[in-house]
Every structure is written in C-alpha cells, then in structure tokens.
Amino acid sequence: MDGIHDLGGKPGHGEVVVEKDEPAFHSRWEAAVFAMEAAGIAAGVWTNVDRFRHAIERIDPIAYATHGYYGRWLGGIENLLVEAGVVTRESIDARMEKMGGSLQDLVASRPNLVPDPVGDEPAGRGSSRVVNRKPKFATGDLVMTSRKAKSGHTRLPAYARGKTGAVVLTHDAWVYPDSNAHGQGEDPQYLYTVQFTGSELWGAGDENIKVSLDLFEPYLSAVDGRKLS
C-alpha cells in the first residue's frame, strides 16, 4: 500500500532526534497499548502480525505522522477491535469524553466497514513453513523486483520497486504477508535477502553504499538468468 508508513527514501524528514536516557515507556499508556496488542493476540481477536501491521498502516495518515509509535499502535488496535466487534467506536468515544478527552482530537483509527475475513488459525508457530517445491532463486542470482503498486499490505517498499539486485541470503518459505494480512491464507513463499547498490535505488551517487531487503519470491523475477559478477 502506497501509504504514509512507506517511508524509505521519502524526502524532507530532517535530522534524527535522539532522546537521552530514554525510558522503555514514556508514560503508562504506552505500556498499556503494548499490553493490549498481546491481549488481542491471546484472545484470538487478531491472529497474526501481518494483520496487525496492516491495521497500523490503515490509520489516519496525519495521525501516523504525529501520534508516535504507540499512538500508531493504538490506532491499529482500535481498527482491529472495532472490526472484530469487541468494542464499538461509540463506546470508546463515550468513555474518552467521560475521562475528559475531546472528540475534536484527531482519532487515528479508520475501521473498515467491511472487514477482511478472519482467516484460518496459523498453521504453525512463527513464520517459517515447509512447502513442496524448490526455491526459484539462489545466492548470487540477479533479480528484478515488481513494478506494481499494491493496494493492500505488502513488504516491498516503493523505493525498491522495479529495481535490480542480487540475492545474498536465502531463507525457508515463510508465511506471505500480502495474503496473510487479509485473511486469505498463509500462502507460504520463499524469502530472499536481496542487495541493491545505492546508485540502482537512488541514481548516481555514493558508490560505496549497499541496501538489502528481505523480499518474497512473488516480488521477484529473474534477470536473464545472470549471476552477480
């Protein structure tokens, strides 16, 4: 999804701000949001991390940019809880007003009116799965990434679309986020770490920069069967 979360290479964000002696949580509510995520998983409200990540991507873009990390989580959790029918938007609004909050404040969540199907239970622990086919690529292969923008969840960032790189690490088949996030099944796919030169990604510039990403097989196509020189 070409959302505001897809930040790689986006201009204008200024200098990194480092906080001295940063605590694990800045306020109790941040820890509460952290605990809600685990509680939602434990209660079976959301069944996988891909669905959770996509729920965060779907919050209001201005809230994404301004509410901080746990504010973004809160928006994602609210999306999932409302879509699952565990709480209603109205009940949160009412409770918030009772506690002195103002509904003029930007609310991050944007629950879908027609939520994605819940999907099956995970077929195993973690993301790695055994599949009955061989990987298409091997270490050293040159590959080209897909040019296509997807409207749903994906782990191919915009900055790495339509680019040529080399496979530097191979992995097992893993649950495919593009399917799993939408309750359309795990559809496991082989995963590769693909390395790109900075100039391939950003045009001429510093030749001494490499960027690698972990990319699923469906994102990749072979480049004339060539190997990395």
Add this chain to the structure above:
Amino acid sequence: MDGIHDLGGKPGHGEVVVEKDEPAFHSRWEAAVFAMEAAGIAAGVWTNVDRFRHAIERIDPIAYATHGYYGRWLGGIENLLVEAGVVTRESIDARMEKMGGSLQDLVASRPNLVPDPVGDEPAGRGSSRVVNRKPKFATGDLVMTSRKAKSGHTRLPAYARGKTGAVVLTHDAWVYPDSNAHGQGEDPQYLYTVQFTGSELWGAGDENIKVSLDLFEPYLSAVDGRKLS
C-alpha cells in the same frame, strides 16, 4: 519529488470535511501570508511560481500534513526568504519568541544550505513561450508516461507514472517546471492534456471513470505510434 505533497491516490485520508460559510481567510495571518507571496515576487526574491511551489514541497512533511494551506505557504516563503538571505532563521525565531511563540512548536521551513541558483528573469509574462520546433504528439495519440521518480520538482504525480493514456488537448510550449523551479532556465516544452482510464491508473474497477492531467512532452513517449481507437 516523491514527497508528501504528491497526494493523488494515497490511501487513508477519510471523508472530505466541508466548512459551512467559509470566509476567504480564517484569520488575519492567513491574509498576511498571502500578501507575503505577492511581496516576494514583487521584490524579486523569487522569480517564478515553480520555484514557489517547490519551496512548499520542501517543508517538513509533518507540517505539510498538519499546518493547513497557509501554514504550508508560510513554510515555503520562509524557505525562500532565508535562502535569499532576506531574513535569517534566527531573526524569525527571536521575533517569534518575543511575541509569545514557543520554538518547541514544529517549524515548517527547511531552507537548503546550498540554495538553487536564482536563475534568469522570466523571458516573458505567464508560462507560454514560442519554440522553434514542432510538437511530438497530436490529439488522439497514445502516450506512455515516464516511470522515473525525480528527486526535484516535477508535475508528473507518482500515480500517473508508467501509465498509458491518450492526448485529448494540445497546448503551446510552456515554461518547464522541472527546470525552472531549480533556476536552470525556462527550457519551454510542449504541454498536453492526457486522459487515462481509471482502470489503467488503479487496476480493474469502475470502467466509467477518466482522469486527465496536463503533462509536459519530456514526461511522455510514443506508444507504437498508435492512435486512440
């Protein structure tokens, strides 16, 4: 530039909020910012609208999303005034604090340390220019837009990159924003209104939607010399 200003088709922005009986300006400061733009042009601080638009695109992305239209203008104007050496960032900061403002507030401007060259005076009024060559395309021609993301100012939005459309209107040669915004000359280019189907831009969907954009000749390449059927 793949900045936050390039909003076409970006997800998650929610319903349009219409204000009833909206005044021309909501506060005096909005009109003051409006007047500053004209004053800057009159004083020769910025010489063209392309430079001004790019100055707005270069402000802090979070400010872009949250400071409103005149807040964005203010950031762009501050970029240009500081880059031209008319005022310093420090003098604005000092004045703002004296007037009760807090420097904790997000400041929108992001002046370039090495500003673009000022460029020549405009070669004429407005944007239209006479050039000594013929246009490459005519009404009815099918054209494909460039796939390339530019790092500077451009008027080809991301959603219309790498798409095929038909020329529906032709125009004179106009000052080329991609060059003019950076003080690299007017480099006039023929302009075309190109119409795309919704499904070409967004994938299968409503077949009864057409979107057209005004695109400069360098953004376009011929599609096998084919004409619109």
Add this chain to the structure above:
Amino acid sequence: MTDHDREPQAIRAEALESLLIEKGLLTADAIDEVIVRYSERVGPMNGARVVARAWIDPDFKQRLLEDGTSAINEFSFEGGRIEKLVVVENTEKVHNAVVCTLCSCYPWAVLGLPPRWYKDPQYRSRIVREPRTVLKEMGLDLPADLEIRIWDSSAEVRYMVLPQQPEHSLGKSEQELAQLVTRNSMVGVESL
C-alpha cells in the same frame, strides 16, 4: 474573522510579517487589500456570471467551450491571471470535476480563493481514485452509467465546470440565473 491564537503558525506568520514590514517588503495596507479583494470583489460570482451567460447565449457557450481564456475576456474580472482556462461541460452522459493533486491550482479569476476542502489531503488524494464515492459523500449521487471525468490541474491550465442548467430555471434572466450557480457546481462536486 476569528484569531486562532493557539496556532503556532499564526505567531510565526506574525513574526515574519513584522520583520518584512521593517524591511519595507510588506505593508499592512497590502494585507488589508488582499482581505478586501478576496472577500468582496473576487469570488465565485464571476464564474456564476460566465455560466449564466453560457446558458442563455448559445454563441457565447460555443466560444467558451472552444476557448475559455478568450471568452472570459468578454467580462472584466480582477484577480489572478489565468494563462489558459478550459471549460468542461456537464451533459446527460458526462460529469466533470476538478482537482489539483500536487498542490491546489484553481481558477482564482473566475472562482475566487478555493475552499479549504479543495486544498485538504482528503479531496486531493481521493477524488482521482474513487470519485464516485467521494462525490456521493459530498451529496452528489451519480448514476453508475454516467461517465465521470476528473481534471487534475497539474500545470498552468485551469479548469472550470459548466454545470447543466436546471429545468426549473428556464426562462429566467441572466442575472437571476447567476444567482443560482454555486461555486461547488463549477468545481464539479454539486449539481444544480
């Protein structure tokens, strides 16, 4: 006009204003003039006059659709100069709407300053992707077989929509008709 004292951009704008006034680059009069011009003299009433004349004068309408820039010179409008105006006509088969996804280009000389929603991310992001839904949310529910054409103002060409004349208004005078024409109908988010 209320003062939003808490907007940090307000204070920064005032700080910059006072510096520019000291430098002789800006005057308080210039600011007042902007307010008066766009509150009173330049606004959608200019576009409404154009539309009303097109409704009653078929020759003018033809000139307007063929070359909007020249046609509006038959009026003497003040305000932002329009390099090229293209007027697009709503019909039984086609509905038009205008946007500028990259910034907020708008035909100031005929419609005045754009409303806030035209400049906000919601309209700019969505009208090119899901125009039927956005128009419906804004109160304009168009039949599925009506073609929607969105004009994204990405260079100096400016677009104005010529709305369909409502049947109940047939026979009215040009001046009366102009009263009926709303700004939103000339942007294409309303029918009359």
Add this chain to the structure above:
Amino acid sequence: MTDHDREPQAIRAEALESLLIEKGLLTADAIDEVIVRYSERVGPMNGARVVARAWIDPDFKQRLLEDGTSAINEFSFEGGRIEKLVVVENTEKVHNAVVCTLCSCYPWAVLGLPPRWYKDPQYRSRIVREPRTVLKEMGLDLPADLEIRIWDSSAEVRYMVLPQQPEHSLGKSEQELAQLVTRNSMVGVESL
C-alpha cells in the same frame, strides 16, 4: 515515567484500557508486567553479552555469523521470539546498520525495545538513502572508502550488528567487555 496528560492518544488509550479491563481481555497486572519486563529484564544487555562472547570466543563468533538464531539459544533470553537472527559483522572495510522502513522491526530479544529515533520518520526515511550523512549527524563520521551496508528489515528476519572490538579493550573479561557494548553500536549508528 511522566504522564503526558495532554496527549490526546493518552486519554483514548486509557478509555480503551478501561473498556478492555471490563471485558476481561486485559488486566492492570499485565500492563505492570510489561513495564517491569522491558525496563528491567529485556534490553540491550542481552545483545551486549552476545557481542562480548563473540569477541573472546572465535568459535562462538563463527557460529553466530553462520547462524545467529541458533547461537543466541546458547543464552537463555526472555522476550520477543526471533524467528531468524542474522548477525552482520563490522570490519575494516564494511560498516553495517539496521532499519525497518515500513514499520519498526527490531530484534527485541537481544536489544529490548527500540529507541524512539529508530521508529521515527527521520531515521526510517533517510538511512536507506543517505546513510553516510545520517550517521555523521548522529556522530559517526565514516571514511568515504568504507562500504556502508544497510539492512532494511522488511520481513521476519531480524538483524544485529557485531561491532568491532576497540583495541583498548583487548584482554578484558567477557563481563567487562559486555559493559562496553552499547545498544547503538549493535544497531550500527555508533562505533566503539
């Protein structure tokens, strides 16, 4: 821990917390447990122990670089499970740094919760495009001929940097060495 009472997200979080507690989906104890776990038990000290051992034990270092996931099982760390850990080694010729541009993936089990800057737009947007400049701004000025490798954690693989051992620390004990290793050096934005 201060309470940022004015953050609207704080009040909304508290509203949702109270609703979930009423529904039996959340307990105040679970929240306290999260605070204690990540403030006291899970943090960058885990990663520092891994680095210190790699510095003094060449066989462990080899196992770590070949299969980080198995190698850290030789410790018994609590906290977020790591599906696959890849440890990348800084050398005289290569400097590594880690990011997650799409969200904020981070190796919790070895480094604890990520710092705010790792999750903010500044680092996520810029480190893949202009790493040398960003690292310099953060205090790490690398020679132009040193290759920089950025690892964008876009699936469940997690990355940790094995920093170079500082010369002055040769001969120290594993425990002493672990004290020297900072979180930032294991993300790759600091040298030791």
